Amino acid sequence: MSQPATPPTLSDALQAKADASIARLRAAVAEYGLVTYSSSLGAESMVLTDLIWTHVPEIDIFTLDTGRLFEEAFTLMDRLEGRYKRRVRVVYPAASDIETYVRENGANGFYNSLEQRQACCFIRKTVPFRRGIAGFKAWVTGVRHEQSATRSAAQPVEFDAPNGLYKIAPILDWTHEDVWAWIRARKLPYNPLHDRGYPSIGCAPCTRAIEPGEDSRAGRWWWEATANRECGLHPKFKD
DSSP, X not given: OOOOSSOOOOOHHHHHHHHHHHHHHHXXXXXXXXXXXXXXXXXXXXXXXXXXXXXXXXXXXXEEOOSOBOXXXXXXXXXXXXXXXXXXXXXXXXXXXXXXXXXXXXXXGGXXXXXXXXXXXXXXXXXXXXXXXXXXXXXXXXXXXXXXXXTTTOOSEEEETTTTEEEEOTTTTOOHHHHHHHHHHHTOOOXXXXXXXXXXXXXXXXXXXXXXXXXXXXXXXXXXXXXGOOOSSSOOOOO
C-alpha cells in the first residue's frame, strides 16, 4: 500500500485526535501509575512513540525481538533511538524454548498447522510479552478499529484478564490516513516495508505484502482462516 508522496498538513481534526490520545495516555499514568507500551515497530507505533516520548515520557516502551524479524525493524529502532535520545527496551524469547520448538517441529513448523503456529507465537511473543509487562499496572497497544473485524470491537480501556492488568488503546479511532498524515507531518521514521505493500509487519516468515482491496491484516499468517490471524497478545475481542 503506497503512502502519499508529499507531506500533508496537520488538520485541526487530527490534532484534536492526537490531543485526545495524549489525554488518554496521561489518564492511564494518573490512574495506574506504572504503564508500559508494547511497540510493534509498525506505523501505529511510530505515532504512539512520538506521542509518548514527546508528551508522556514516563511511560515505558518495549518491543519484542522474536528472532525472526525483518532486518528493517532493527534499522528503524536505531533511527527512533537517535531521534528521541531514548532506548527502546528489548525483550527476547528464551533460547531453550526455541530450541525445543525447532527440535520438535522444525524451524518453519508454524506453516504446518494452526497449533504449531500458535505454539511458535506463544514462545516468541506471548511469553516474552508477559515478562515485558511484569510489574506494570497497565499496557498500551496501538490497535485501531479499522484494522480488522476482530479489532473493530476493541474498547479504549479493558481489563486484560489473562495478563492481570489493564490494556489502554489510545488511537482506536485513528484511520490509516490519520496515522500516515501524522507520520508525514512530524517527519517520523518508519519501516520502508510499508512503502512496499506491508501495512502490518510481524515476523518475516509470517508476513507478506497485501493485495489491493485486502484489509490491513491480510498479510499476517495469510495461509490461515481470517478469524485465526492473531498472535495471542490480542486473542479475543467481544463482539
